Amino acid sequence: MAGVQVSSVSRSFGAHKALDDVSIDFADGGFYALLGPSGSGKTTLLRQIAGFDFPDTGRISIGGESVERVPVEKRRIGMVFQNYALFPNMSVADNVAFGLSVRGEAKAVIAAEVQRALDLVQLGKLGGRRPHQLSGGQRQRVALARAIVTKPRVLLLDEPLGALDKALRVDMQIELKRIQREIGITTIFVTHDQEEALTMSDRIGILRDGRLVQEGPPEEIYDRPKSEFAATFLGDANIFRGDTTGNGIRLPDGTAIAAGAGATLAAGAKASCAVRPERIRIATDAGASDGDANTLKGQVSKRIFAGNNSTYFVERDGQTLKVIVQNTGADRLAEGQDVVLRWSPESTVLIAAN
Amino acid sequence: MAAQSATASRSGLRSALPLLAPAYLWLTVAIFLPLSAMVFFSFMTDLPLSGKSWAFTLGNYAAFFSQSLYLTLLLASLRLGLEVTLWCIVIGYPAAYVLAKVLKGRSREAIFLLVILPFWSNGLVRIFSWAMVLREGGILDTALNAVLPFKINIDLMYSYPAVIIGLVHSYVPYMVLTCYLTLQAIDDSLIEAGRSLGASRLQVLKRVIIPLSMPGLVAGAALIFVPVVGSFMEPRILGGRTGTFYGTVIEDQFVAVFNWPLGAALSFILLAVVLVILAIASPVLRRAA
Numbered sequence A: 001m002a003g004v005q006v007s008s009v010s011r012s013f014g015a016h017k018a019l020d021d022v023s024i025d026f027a028d029g030g031f032y033a034l035l036g037p038s039g040s041g042k043t044t045l046l047r048q049i050a051g052f053d054f055p056d057t058g059r060i061s062i063g064g065e066s067v068e069r070v071p072v073e074k075r076r077i078g079m080v081f082q083n084y085a086l087f088p089n090m091s092v093a094d095n096v097a098f099g100l101s102v103r104g105e106a107k108a109v110i111a112a113e114v115q116r117a118l119d120l121v122q123l124g125k126l127g128g129r130r131p132h133q134l135s136g137g138q139r140q141r142v143a144l145a146r147a148i149v150t151k152p153r154v155l156l157l158d159e160p161l162g163a164l165d166k167a168l169r170v171d172m173q174i175e176l177k178r179i180q181r182e183i184g185i186t187t188i189f190v191t192h193d194q195e196e197a198l199t200m201s202d203r204i205g206i207l208r209d210g211r212l213v214q215e216g217p218p219e220e221i222y223d224r225p226k227s228e229f230a231a232t233f234l235g236d237a238n239i240f241r242g243d244t245t246g247n248g249i250r251l252p253d254g255t256a257i258a259a260g261a262g263a264t265l266a267a268g269a270k271a272s273c274a275v276r277p278e279r280i281r282i283a284t285d286a287g288a289s290d291g292d293a294n295t296l297k298g299q300v301s302k303r304i305f306a307g308n309n310s311t312y313f314v315e316r317d318g319q320t321l322k323v324i325v326q327n328t329g330a331d332r333l334a335e336g337q338d339v340v341l342r343w344s345p346e347s348t349v350l351i352a353a354n
Numbered sequence B: 001m002a003a004q005s006a007t008a009s010r011s012g013l014r015s016a017l018p019l020l021a022p023a024y025l026w027l028t029v030a031i032f033l034p035l036s037a038m039v040f041f042s043f044m045t046d047l048p049l050s051g052k053s054w055a056f057t058l059g060n061y062a063a064f065f066s067q068s069l070y071l072t073l074l075l076a077s078l079r080l081g082l083e084v085t086l087w088c089i090v091i092g093y094p095a096a097y098v099l100a101k102v103l104k105g106r107s108r109e110a111i112f113l114l115v116i117l118p119f120w121s122n123g124l125v126r127i128f129s130w131a132m133v134l135r136e137g138g139i140l141d142t143a144l145n146a147v148l149p150f151k152i153n154i155d156l157m158y159s160y161p162a163v164i165i166g167l168v169h170s171y172v173p174y175m176v177l178t179c180y181l182t183l184q185a186i187d188d189s190l191i192e193a194g195r196s197l198g199a200s201r202l203q204v205l206k207r208v209i210i211p212l213s214m215p216g217l218v219a220g221a222a223l224i225f226v227p228v229v230g231s232f233m234e235p236r237i238l239g240g241r242t243g244t245f246y247g248t249v250i251e252d253q254f255v256a257v258f259n260w261p262l263g264a265a266l267s268f269i270l271l272a273v274v275l276v277i278l279a280i281a282s283p284v285l286r287r288a289a
């Protein structure tokens, strides 16, 4: 087991920069999610680490050993593919045994290890089946067992749950996390699904157009996004744009918004503020204002009821703001109603204009 | 339950019948009728067409067993079929692999065209082109002597290797095509999965790619082996005096000696032998695949 260091890695395909100076330190034993829109370079980065493709510039090391020019089969990694990539000409047990058998392990050792790996993914009884006789979730488990049975240094997963339906996906998320904890393997997980990234990982890296936008623990990225892109890509955010005042911004109509977190910027520069929809309180009257609270007036244009919460869309000066209110049994607001929005500066993040 | 599914499949067959009818009609007219005429001929003493008297006989089949020459030639033809098939695998499989897995886009189309080209050229033209290349003082001889510092004599014309070269050239596209189709259907991620598990390229080839492309290899081998065993054009033109094979003897009966009954009997013996070989080989190959 080992950590992975990616330093200043760039990779171009023709004129297109698929990876642009990406540096990430994947800690030993950590669970790391790579998140980003389609075409942002997630798969490309994973393939550099796996060794299917080589960077133009930059360095990659696994467990302190520099591997840029080491071919895949010598890197001792485990990989799980989105389409499972099980060998259709072999039984489940032979699929799992493949890595040990090419290494030339003794038959008895292989049989024991394969059984252990299959038990770990709870498929102990299905070793004799062919891949086409398994369900999607079972195939995914076999792919996982096959990848970890060789005791790789790193486990790489490229959208491994993408082909599964929602319920099965949640099951597999829990399962994957359990197995990862049990064997304590460094895991790099590519996903489209922000919820998956938030719930499963110790750290998240967000990629956009081949660049690493932000990197850190899920709470930090969610609470302190460093760019509008990070704020809106991971979760929902209301974005206000204006000029900095030092501790917040002034909107074009003169309203000031105070921010308690984020970048420190020189007054006068263009900047934005991000506020999560669930941090905003919504009321029908001006009420007792808590001094430093940010306040805006608006009109409810739409309400979406989702059982445990409701989402209000509030029109304000040509901008639609989103507010999520927990279902506490309090009166619900009607569409067309005038409202006052309030939230604290601590819930507001100041972001430099990009 | 069982009865129900039986009626279901029967009604499925009934609705399929109008669709199948043209195919069966064609098979009857184009293959079954001439073939049964040939079966008929093979049991005659002489052709009824020439007005001579004729009678039924088993003599044509007996001739095969009474003269060891026929058996010797049949074995030589089987060996020819085997060698040509092996060479087609050796040449065609790597070519198909490169086409399916290495080349992409335009270059793939261009190379594909080159592979298919012998298919589209006339068989006789192809064979006589080889004759020009292989004979003493021919293209190969001249070219090699121009390049090499010492004098060598290349005269492959009228030899066994010439027959092999001509046949392999004619039939290798079958192997490339059938193997290309199965290789192309193998997902690249299977190859990557194998490598990520620590297998070298060669191990992936042996354990994943070849087993998965076995159906293409088998189909290509069957498509090549059967016609090569009965071939006569290449052996005759490129083999000269060494080019006497089972196929050329059959051809002689039809076009030179006009002993159609013997020719027909010899062909049916060949057909039977080939069918037996395929029947023996198929379970073995199916297990490998």
Ligand SMILES: Nc1ncnc2c1ncn2[C@@H]1O[C@H](COP(=O)(O)OP(=O)(O)OP(=O)(O)O)[C@@H](O)[C@H]1O
Pocket: A013, A016, A017, A018, A036, A037, A038, A039, A040, A041, A042, A043, A044, A045, A192
């Ligand atoms: N082999 C290649 N040749 C040319 N361009 C490539 C190649 N591989 C990737 N690219 C390009 O690099 C960019 C990043 O691709 P990549 O597959 O890494 O995206 P991704 O983040 O994994 O997207 P997705 O979420 O859709 O899987 C894309 O614009 C893609 O077109």
Ligand SMILES: [Mg+2]
Pocket: A042, A043, A044
């Ligand atoms: Mg991808």
